[in-house]
Amino acid sequence: MTFAPDYPLARVIPSPNHGERLRPITMLILHYTGTPTAASALDLLRSPQAEVSAHYFVEEDGAIAQLVPEARRAWHAGKSFWAGETDVNSASIGVEIVHPGHDDPRPYPARQIAAVAALARDVCTRHAIAKERVLAHSDIAVTRKIDPGEFFPWDALAVQGVGHYVAPAPIVGDEALSVGDAGAAVTALQQRLRAYGYNIEPTGRYDEATANVAAAFQRHFRPQRIDGRADASTRATLEGLLGALGKSA
Numbered sequence: 472m473t474f475a476p477d478y479p480l481a482r483v484i485p486s487p488n489h490g491e492r493l494r495p496i497t498m499l500i501l502h503y504t505g506t507p508t509a510a511s512a513l514d515l516l517r518s519p520q521a522e523v524s525a526h527y528f529v530e531e532d533g534a535i536a537q538l539v540p541e542a543r544r545a546w547h548a549g550k551s552f553w554a555g556e557t558d559v560n561s562a563s564i565g566v567e568i569v570h571p572g573h574d575d576p577r578p579y580p581a582r583q584i585a586a587v588a589a590l591a592r593d594v595c596t597r598h599a600i601a602k603e604r605v606l607a608h609s610d611i612a613v614t615r616k617i618d619p620g621e622f623f624p625w626d627a628l629a630v631q632g633v634g635h636y637v638a639p640a641p642i643v644g645d646e647a648l649s650v651g652d653a654g655a656a657v658t659a660l661q662q663r664l665r666a667y668g669y670n671i672e673p674t675g676r677y678d679e680a681t682a683n684v685a686a687a688f689q690r691h692f693r694p695q696r697i698d699g700r701a702d703a704s705t706r707a708t709l710e711g712l713l714g715a716l717g718k719s720a
Contacts, residue, residue, distance in 0.1 A: 477541040478593055481527065486517045486538040488524035488546050494556070496541070496598040498563035499591055500548055502608045503619040504528075505572035512569060522546060525565035533586035541594075551611035552670035553604070559611050564594050568619055576622045584624055588631035595633070603635035603668070603716055606691075613670065613687040614680075621694035637715055639693040640707035647702035652677040660701050663709050664688060666718050677701075 472485050502525065504512035509530050515521050516528065516538055525547040528536040539545040547565030556562050568587060570579060591605060607623070608616040629636035648657055653676045661673040664684055671684045682699035689697045693708045 474540045476537045477597075478527070478535065478537060478590055480589070481535040481537040484513065484517070484528070484536040484538055486524040486545075487519050488516070488522055489539040489543040490546075492542060492544040492561050494558055494561035496562065496564060497556075497600060498553060498559065498604045498606060499594055499600050500559065500563045500565050500606055500608055500611065501587070501591075501619050501623070502547060502565065502567045503570040503572050503623070504567050505570070505574075505618060507571060509569045512567065516567065525567040527564070527566045527590060529566060529568045529583060529587050529590065531569050531580050531583050533580075533582040535586055535590060541598075548608070549612060549615065551608075553606060553611045554668040564598070564600075566590065570619065573617060573620060576620060578622065579624060584627055585631070588628050588633050591628070591633040592631070602633070603712075605634040606668075607687075609687045609690050610669070613683045617690060621690045621697055625691060635712060635715070636692075637708065637711040639695060640704040640711065642696055642702065642704045645702065647700035647705075648677055649700040650677055650679060650682050657681070660685075660706065660709075663706075663713060667709065667713060 476483050506512040516524050524539050524545045526539045526541055526545050528538055541564060544561050545565050548559040551559040553559060608618045625634055625636055628634050648660060657677045658673050658675040661671050664671050669684045685701050686697050686699035689705055693705050
């Protein structure tokens with residue numbers, strides 16, 4: 472299948488792995504490839520047997536390939552959830568960023584991030600994607616995924632006009648809500664995480680599911696310490712993000 476690129480700076484390298492899009496596009500999801508080489512990642516994303524794909528593929532030197540037309544549903548998100556949406560594949564554009572992943576958590580090259588930012592601005596403008604719906608794979612699949620990682624420079628993207636970001640509140644002390652806690656403070660935290668979009672129920676019990684969501688939040692928005700414990704820094708950063716959007720639980 473050949474097609475014209477939706478993003479004019481992309482070259483087309485088609486993948487057969489796509490289907491009918493069943494939702495309007497409202498999200499942009501960023502991934503790392505997590506493979507030793509770009510070639511091995513591209514082979515995987517184009518393999519009919521693997522049944523995975525993404526719309527875009529951004530190499531370390533900033534070169535961009537489009538694998539699936541934006542009008543089609545790429546298979547990048549898997550089982551996932553955001554703000555009530557469970558068919559994230561249908562509602563999103565997926566971008567795979569070449570990086571070996573947590574086995575080698577080296578910095579993303581500046582030219583690669585510049586290319587991701589330019590692509591993201593174009594996609595978000597054309598589809599009117601809200602800044603707070605530019606998300607990590609780890610945000611939408613908190614028990615399965617940790618990409619693009621706590622070493623991904625969300626702050627650099629924000630400077631270039633992409634994504635929702637507030638400076639993380641400083642870590643002061645070690646007192647935190649954690650697994651085994653219960654009560655109104657836990658309920659309030661869960662309500663606020665759900666108001667932002669995460670898949671969490673306000674049970675009032677700080678269980679492993681809550682810890683998983685807290686860790687995913689930290690990985691994206693407060694990456695200095697990722698432990699799944701809702702310390703004052705984590706809670707203040709969440710409040711800042713919600714406040715910037717005019718949201719409350």
